[in-house]
Amino acid sequence: MTATTYDHAAHEGEPTGFKRWLVTTNHKDIGSMYLLFSLAMFLLGGAMALVIRAELFQPGLQIVDPYFFNQMTTMHALVMIFGAVMPAFTGLANWMIPLMVGAPDMALPRMNNWSFWLLPFGFAVLLSTLFMPGGGPAGGWTMYPPLMLQTGTAFPFVIFAIHVLGISSIMGSINVIATILNMRAPGMSLMKMPLFVWTWLITAYLMIAVMPVLAGAVTMLLTDQYFGTTFFSAAGGGDPVLYQHIFWFFGHPEVYILILPAFGIISTIIPTFARKPLFGYSSMVYATASIAFLSFIVWAHHMFTVGMPLAGELFFMYSTMLIAVPTGVKVFNWVSTMWRGAMTFEAPMLFALAFVFLFTIGGFSGLMLAIAPADFQYHDTYFVVAHFHYVLVTGAVFAILAAAYYWMPKWTGHMYSERLAQWHFWMSVIFVNVLFFPQHFLGLAGMPRRIPDYSVQFADWNMVSSIGGFGFGFAQLIFVWLLIKCIRGGQQAEAKAWEGASGLEWDVPSPAPHHTFDTPPVVR
Amino acid sequence: MTAMTRLAQWVAMAAALIAAPASADFSLLNMTQGVTESSRDIYGLHMTIFTITVVIGVGVFGAMFYSIFRHRKSRGVEPSKFHHSTTMEIVWTVIPLVILVAMAVPATQVLIDLDDTTNSEMTVEVTGYQWFWGYKYKGEDVQFLSRLDTDSDRARRLDSGIQPASVDNYLQNVDQRLVLPVDTRVRFQITGADVIHSWWMPDLGWKKDAIPGYVNEMWTEIEEPGVYRGRCAELCGRDHGFMPVVVEALPKAEFDEWLANRQAGGTGMTADSDETPETDGELAAR
Ligand code: HEM
Ligand SMILES: [Cu+2]
Ligand SMILES: [Cu+2]
Numbered sequence: 001m002t003a004t005t006y007d008h009a010a011h012e013g014e015p016t017g018f019k020r021w022l023v024t025t026n027h028k029d030i031g032s033m034y035l036l037f038s039l040a041m042f043l044l045g046g047a048m049a050l051v052i053r054a055e056l057f058q059p060g061l062q063i064v065d066p067y068f069f070n071q072m073t074t075m076h077a078l079v080m081i082f083g084a085v086m087p088a089f090t091g092l093a094n095w096m097i098p099l100m101v102g103a104p105d106m107a108l109p110r111m112n113n114w115s116f117w118l119l120p121f122g123f124a125v126l127l128s129t130l131f132m133p134g135g136g137p138a139g140g141w142t143m144y145p146p147l148m149l150q151t152g153t154a155f156p157f158v159i160f161a162i163h164v165l166g167i168s169s170i171m172g173s174i175n176v177i178a179t180i181l182n183m184r185a186p187g188m189s190l191m192k193m194p195l196f197v198w199t200w201l202i203t204a205y206l207m208i209a210v211m212p213v214l215a216g217a218v219t220m221l222l223t224d225q226y227f228g229t230t231f232f233s234a235a236g237g238g239d240p241v242l243y244q245h246i247f248w249f250f251g252h253p254e255v256y257i258l259i260l261p262a263f264g265i266i267s268t269i270i271p272t273f274a275r276k277p278l279f280g281y282s283s284m285v286y287a288t289a290s291i292a293f294l295s296f297i298v299w300a301h302h303m304f305t306v307g308m309p310l311a312g313e314l315f316f317m318y319s320t321m322l323i324a325v326p327t328g329v330k331v332f333n334w335v336s337t338m339w340r341g342a343m344t345f346e347a348p349m350l351f352a353l354a355f356v357f358l359f360t361i362g363g364f365s366g367l368m369l370a371i372a373p374a375d376f377q378y379h380d381t382y383f384v385v386a387h388f389h390y391v392l393v394t395g396a397v398f399a400i401l402a403a404a405y406y407w408m409p410k411w412t413g414h415m416y417s418e419r420l421a422q423w424h425f426w427m428s429v430i431f432v433n434v435l436f437f438p439q440h441f442l443g444l445a446g447m448p449r450r451i452p453d454y455s456v457q458f459a460d461w462n463m464v465s466s467i468g469g470f471g472f473g474f475a476q477l478i479f480v481w482l483l484i485k486c487i488r489g490g491q492q493a494e495a496k497a498w499e500g501a502s503g504l505e506w507d508v509p510s511p512a513p514h515h516t517f518d519t520p521p522v523v524r
Numbered sequence: 525m526t527a528m529t530r531l532a533q534w535v536a537m538a539a540a541l542i543a544a545p546a547s548a549d550f551s552l553l554n555m556t557q558g559v560t561e562s563s564r565d566i567y568g569l570h571m572t573i574f575t576i577t578v579v580i581g582v583g584v585f586g587a588m589f590y591s592i593f594r595h596r597k598s599r600g601v602e603p604s605k606f607h608h609s610t611t612m613e614i615v616w617t618v619i620p621l622v623i624l625v626a627m628a629v630p631a632t633q634v635l636i637d638l639d640d641t642t643n644s645e646m647t648v649e650v651t652g653y654q655w656f657w658g659y660k661y662k663g664e665d666v667q668f669l670s671r672l673d674t675d676s677d678r679a680r681r682l683d684s685g686i687q688p689a690s691v692d693n694y695l696q697n698v699d700q701r702l703v704l705p706v707d708t709r710v711r712f713q714i715t716g717a718d719v720i721h722s723w724w725m726p727d728l729g730w731k732k733d734a735i736p737g738y739v740n741e742m743w744t745e746i747e748e749p750g751v752y753r754g755r756c757a758e759l760c761g762r763d764h765g766f767m768p769v770v771v772e773a774l775p776k777a778e779f780d781e782w783l784a785n786r787q788a789g790g791t792g793m794t795a796d797s798d799e800t801p802e803t804d805g806e807l808a809a810r
Binding site: 058059060061062064065066067070138139140144146147150233234235239240241274275276277278279280281283305306307310313314317318321322324325328329331332335336337338339340341342343344345353356357360361364367368371372373374376377379380381441444445446448449450451452453454455456457458459461 | 552553554555556565566569570573574577580581584585587588591592595596597598601602603604605606607608609612613616617620621624627628631632634635636638639679680681682683684686687688689693694695696718719720722724726729730731732733735736737738740741754755756757758759760761762763764765766
């Protein structure tokens with residue numbers, strides 16, 4: 001394997017300062033911008049979550065008006081999904097996919113720049129709605145009509161923002177697909193690609209398939225509001241449940257968009273720190289593909305209580321249960337990779353292990369939710385809130401943190417402070433469970449989700465959960481501090497920063513030079 | 525602040541963290557078994573699938589933690605090289621499939637049973653409004669609205685200064701309960717007047733969306749007299765958190781009495797209604 005790399009850092013005529021970032025077409029610059037943007041949104045969405053947890057600390061209303069509370073739950077979800085998790089994955093894709101497949105850059109660098117810069121713009125629009133007359137959107141991130149149609153001035157701006165974010169995601173995905181299919185180094189066949197690349201390839205197809213569906217759904221909301229259509233209004237011959245079908249036809253694949261790249265990350269990190277090849281590479285690829293396929297035929301499991309015909313309920317119950325099979329295969333493969341390895345426990349590995357443990361708990365509650373009659377009780381309660389935070393926070397977010405630690409030496413050229421990282425990990429993993437585990441109890445005991453106030457029997461666990469929330473939020477500041485320190489200095493990282501690492505990205509020096517693989521490496 | 529006081533604060537916080545769950549009511553950790561056959565069936569399904577996941581979890585996490593303790597580099601182990609086993613992969617595809625099928629069978633039975641709303645002895649129409657419920661006893665000329673009771677309503681205002689704990693059944697009390705007979709197969713027809721709501725009564729094992737332009741059906745047969753409390757479960761706007769559902773199940777004879785009184789223009793208050801009627805006029809009528 002040869003890796004020809006040289007540094008063009010001092011390109012003549014290349015703009016400097018802010019303009020450099022504005023017009024850059026370099027996948028590493030764009031990747032860094034995506035990642036930093038995502039971190040900022042993570043902190044902002046987290047602040048919103050803390051408003052929610054502060055209000056729920058005790059029964060009674062102490063801090064916010066119920067309508068503002070609803071705006072916070074809505075915005076928190078939109079910011080976390082479209083602002084924190086998705087851009088973080090795109091940032092990782094930008095940085096790592098070209099390095100992993102031995103390409104000099106993304107296939108469509110100018111579009112890459114454009115797809116990033118749409119994001120801050122889209123979020124500026126979305127967040128500005130909080131200051132509009134009537135406030136921001138307050139109908140939940142699912143935006144069900146008719147409730148969503150009661151939104152004030154913010155309404156068209158929210159829909160516009162969603163279009164912008166959707167376009168950005170689609171462009172990002174096109175770029176990923178074009179890069180993976182066309183720019184792999186000679187010798188890198190599809191079945192030799194790192195799993196992170198594979199999972200992203202499949203994710204990108206999912207995104208291209210479903211983002212337009214979301215765009216369609218919200219556009220129909222827009223025309224219902226302003227142009228006299230009645231797609232979702234029973235009074236005009238439409239159907240409010242139709243919206244839910246369209247939304248979840250997007251929404252369920254979306255939750256897999258939020259987790260498949262995480263599967264790829266975990267499948268990269270565990271072998272490195274177990275010093276043993278990934279168990280069942282090809283079954284990992286097939287499992288990812290089957291999850292992606294199944295994700296298109298399970299959407300109505302979010303709608304068991306809308307009053308579907310029996311046959312429909314049965315179909316969606318069975319298909320949802322089926323998803324547990326390929327998901328199980330993944331978990332078994334990760335555990336088998338650890339089996340008889342020689343493990344060490346640096347921060348990336350700790351987050352990856354926590355991922356396997358806690359994501360699986362989220363998968364278990366998912367399986368429980370799939371049982372339609374039981375879901376009649378669970379649906380729209382804190383049990384569901386616990387479920388999706390286990391898969392999204394201890395799943396997606398933990399994987400992103402694991403990836404950040406894993407590749408930070410490659411990005412910055414410095415080793416991060418392992419001591420701070422250990423603090424960050426242990427604080428996060430303890431508090432996240434204090435935060436979300438009791439929510440299972442709350443849901444089972446009868447607490448609905450999306451309420452600003454509750455009856456007193458729920459007081460104890462809510463207080464525990466809020467303490468966990470503040471602890472978890474505080475722990476993330478350690479990460480911010482660690483990141484700043486690592487960017488500014490620290491122990492010099494070697495090209496191959498981890499003893500057990502493998503892959504083309506470890507052939508280039510750390511920090512990765514501005515231009516890499518101008519001559520493609522040869523993979524044998 | 526001295527290090528000592530800071531330490532004391534930490535200890536106090538940690539103690540609060542440990543004490544909070546200890547003082548919690550442990551009946552609040554799990555789903556209710558409820559008071560109908562369906563709710564008990566659902567509870568049974570819930571416990572079965574929960575047990576299955578715990579067993580699988582113990583196996584998988586057991587293997588994982590064993591590996592974490594035994595197969596660590598600090599113990600000087602040499603990593604092995606295996607990365608594939610078709611047999612194992614077939615085994616752990618097929619076994620979960622079998623478990624899932626075993627799970628799907630009882631779930632299907634319960635679902636079929638819940639779906640059958642025929643043979644009902646009476647019908648109640650439930651309508652969700654922003655933010656209260658309307659009930660109508662079909663063919664009986666009795667209908668009324670059911671709102672959050674005034675005590676809760678006063679206490680729930682921002683900075684009301686009233687301690688929620690001092691209010692009887694804070695946020696789960698209404699001015700007019702839905703009164704139903706026990707041992708009677710009751711059918712509900714549920715709809716929404718403005719936006720989507722969801723009528724949830726945990727003790728009956730049911731939650732059903734109240735959707736404008738749609739009539740959803742469900743049924744129940746309550747076995748024990750008593751007062752049961754639930755709430756709206758679908759985000760329906762500003763006061764979504766403030767539209768509880770209260771069902772009072774009466775022995776049949778008492779129910780008939782109640783219905784007759786109600787038809788004759790009575791208040792609809794039952795012997796142990798939570799709240800005294802609002803106005804003197806209503807009081808006199810009673
Ligand atoms: C074993 C795999 C899984 C199963 C069987 C499963 C099943 C379900 C079911 C049935 C619901 C609907 C619950 C209800 O509203 O009553 C649900 C909700 C949800 N799930 Fe999962 N799930 C799985 C994995 C995941 C993953 C991997 C993610 C994302 C990373 C995820 C994210 C969500 C979210 C966000 C919701 C709530 C959506 C909302 O109502 O706002 N789930 N899941
Ligand atoms: Cu889903
Ligand atoms: Cu509601």
